[in-house]
Amino acid sequence: MKLHAIAILANFALPNYVTMKQLCTKLCLLMTTVITSTFAAPRIHFEVSFSEPQAHYAEIKMEISDIRKDYVDVKMPVWTPGSYLVREYSKNVESFEACDENGAQLPVTKINKNTWRISSDKRSQVVVNYRVYGFEVSVRTNFIDDAHAFLSPAATFMYVDGMINHPVDVTIIPHPSWSKISTGLEPVSGRPNTYHAADFDILFDSPIEIGNQDVFTFEAAGVLHEIAMVGGGNYDRERLKKDGAKIVEEATRIFGVNPNKRYVFIVHNYQSGGGGLEHLNSTVLGASRNGYQNERSYLSFLGLVAHEYFHLWHVKRLRPIELGPFNYDAENYTTALWIMEGFTAYFDNLLLRRCGFLNESSYLQALANDVNTVENRAGNRLQPVALASFDAWIKYYRPDENSANTSVSYYNKGALLAMMLDLKILAATQGQQRLDDVLKAAYEEFYVKKKRGFEEHEFQALIERVTGVSVDELFHAAHTVEPLDYNHYLNAVGYELVDYNKGRELPELGMTTTASDGRIIVTGVSRGTGAWNGGINVRDELIAINGERLDVNGRELNRVMQTAAIGDTLNIMVARDGKIRELNVVLGRDTKGAFSIVPLQNATPEQARLGKIWLSLE
Template sequence: MSSSRQQLRLEIADTAARHFRVRHRIAELADDSIELYMPIWTPGSYTVRDYAGFVVDLEVSGPGNPVLEKVESNRWVVTGCEGELEAVYRVYAPELGVRSNDISEQHAFVHPPGTFLAVEGRESDSFELQVDAPDGWKVFTALEERDGKFIAEDYDRLLDCPIEMGDHEEREFTVKGRRHRLVVHGEGNLDLDRVIADTQKIVEHEVDFFGGEPPYNEYLFILHLTGGAGGGLEHMDSSVLGWPRLEFRPEKEYRKFLTLVAHEFFHVWNVKRIRPEVLLEYDYARPAYSRLLWIFEGWTTYYDEMICCRSCSSGPKGLLEAMAEHVQTEASRPGGGVQSLEQSSFDAWIKLYRANPDTQNTQTNYYLKGLLVAWLLDLHLRTASGGEKSLDDVMLYLWNEVALKGSGLPEGGAGALIQSATGIDCSDFLATHVENPGTLDFAAALATIGLQLQRKPDKEPDGAKAWLGASIGVKEGLSRLGVVYHGGSAHAAGLMAGDEVIALGDLKVGRGLKSRLQNYRPGESASWSAFRDGRLIHGEILFQEDPVGKLEIKPLPDASEAQKQAFQAWSSCSFDELTQKKS
């Protein structure tokens, strides 16, 4: 940490305009010119973001009449400096999200990478931040508070501590002598007492998993109840969680929320402290390319499912239902046979966060497939070692022998890591499942723990329904195709993403294409009409059967005692729970 300290002052400049104002004082300038820049990405979210585009009216002042010139989209040069400088600017806060700033009459959320400028070469300075919150509002952040101001030891720390403001209720619980806070913005159908109790169970389990000593002094959960989709972003000793305000019920949705909590908290270790070598030091002005995100996000996604089973009351049935859905989703995506997990990780900066109608046909999702490959790897290690080793051992090795020794995981180092942790050579496994694209086979792996993957029986008395092989939305009263899966019925018929299907079998469909498909069965054909870019086109479609269908994971009826014991070792639940009927 540098002995120099930069001073920041943050206030809401205009609530209706959704503008923050930042005053940034830099002293002890050794040169007559400096460079200011805004980060282009956020650790934990691997895509380039236009944070500088939300900076408004940047001005500088100080001795010597300094001159400001913008030289790149996110970079400014200031010349004519004499000893010190003040930069004043506003920041537009466009939306409620875990990676964006937000202002409303109810609260304000500060996402530091999109708020605070950096001084080139002075990132090691400490920072003193004064937050001028409206009357009656409290400030919630993981930053240390001294005499009414918040202190960050360097720019990394400043950017790693989001700030929530508002007249919010705060709840607390203690684990291993450490205070954990949860603050909620918004209203919804959550049972806050239950959320606190289950969050504490998750924290206790994960802390115990990694050795029983939390690597932080205290921890803050910021929960935003939203009108849109959920999501999260991890930080060293805090996390921001977004969840649809009315999706804490039914129980299946609540379990999904708990996996989000478990996921972001697991990142306390995996990715915030256990890092790829290329992320040991952050360069906020440039992307950091890694082929290892399938470990840091995929394995975390696997453990968020496992932890909710092992620590909470969801039980093994909820776990297997969730895993079957993950398998079904991956099996429905042709992209798994096109792009490898390593390439998906490397290309995150240009692909994963920029989905388009062709994404599922040509790309692998390192969260989803990474989760499933982690599962297969876990079962492979358990089988190969006779139950003596598992993926748990690999995670603990990463923590104890890599992170705590100040190292990162080198690119291409997964095989050596696994062998060091378990003594098992997984070169062939990694070549098949990680280094090359391909589909996943679960039959043999699931059998080792007494399970089987099967297709759910068709509910229709006369058999399977016709499969379009495309997602369907409604726009302006018309049925509009979204993803058109390669090799599916729609693709073979010449239909494209964006086509507005207006007739099937010479009958108008309007917004009801999904219900019209109920009238057809695999092997039957029909004429179709659609608008494509304003032109009326026609064709013929031959309906196929869904090659994947709805999947479920069930216990083998003749599972052996060894298989049942292996299931219990893997899930921390009794195999008999799978066959118990609801009372």
């Protein structure tokens, strides 16, 4: 090949003034041309079809052209970004086989749980065929039936090991009964139902809905927004467009720029549904199909819209350094989910307040609900929220009967830390700056300029540099279980947190129950309570208390608790694994709070002014 290039160059008529450097440059350019013409760049193309959607299957054809290796390893991700749990998507793959461009079978060996090795012997093309089973209702897993197909790309498409940055095309062949495709992927001009991703990170971040969904659009912040409603519902198209536009405009105002030209909402409407997952230029939401005419349910849905839309800046672009580029083979640990999910959980309700969907009291109650959730959870006194972020992979997405005693939510507690940061910055700058300014500056610093994620200490340093305010105590609080002094921050803007249970001496048993098949079953036992100390177990069946048979509706248990006092001993009969046990339980004092946030009595004019800025009351 070198001799061929030099021979061609020898035929060039070179002027006398051509220097050795220029000659080398010409040679390098020529070599590049020769190499490019001799070895074409690899191409990867998928074709997705549905011969048996009623059985919950998709057929995937993966064409790998011009790779020319002795063997090719193709891999299925084990998790999907935004949902921090190893889900082992390869468990749903079957009938994996490979052939060359002539249809001749190629040897395949599965070398680990999510990797298939194809002995390609430098073939110019490798064609992989496999089927994927999908029948799990969630925003992060495949669901296929005779009505539609929802494809979570990480659960559907494989990648060539070492080629995650390679471009890829996907062609969808809908079932004949389906007519629409909704996705954030870029359509390929002149190729029907074919879409392009610049790399596999983008492909895995672009869910696909195929079926007969109701599709309508609106424009906001200079961006075209598509809403794909799946499963019907009593929604009002025009109201959704109007309210969605308000949220988009308000979120965009915070960051000063909307990074998309087009954004897609895929909404799955169920009899009872919820949850969402953010993506680069789209989101998948779960909703109750008949909940749109109920104001409380509708506000909850708008809060979900606000939360996932806020993520298009905060997580998908402004992010911890550990969250991208991704390792799709294993957990990607970070201690900063309290910043990413927690701050977003703070801003989702704040956006609703700014848009006028929540009045002052409703917004304050939403914040107080977070306080109640955090402060009444025993795990809050055991697990720092930064550790909850790190342990999301093994705790948050795998809750059990003891989770409330051992862990805290980085959503709720992170939202409260975000609130305190916002209030501290507001007060210290006399209302000139707030958390909005920090996030906008961080977006520009790390995503736009440095084109990378941040480390937690860098994020804290940026806050202090932008605002001139030390926030060390709040970042310290994220890494400890020390009590939070909410009123130190709320009082500065004319509000206070009150506990209506403070000073009350009430007995507490410390367990939760449910009625099942005519029996009362224990579902939870709180750390440090009478039930905990007395040996009550989850899954115990409660039979009698103080010699009185318990009724399935819990009336007898309620009567006993209403007349009992702290320190009383209750004799409780339970059935455990088919055996009768009698346990003596000493009632302790109920330590749970009943929190609300209310205007501060005798607030100064400055406190009241800052409060109005905080809650957009002017």
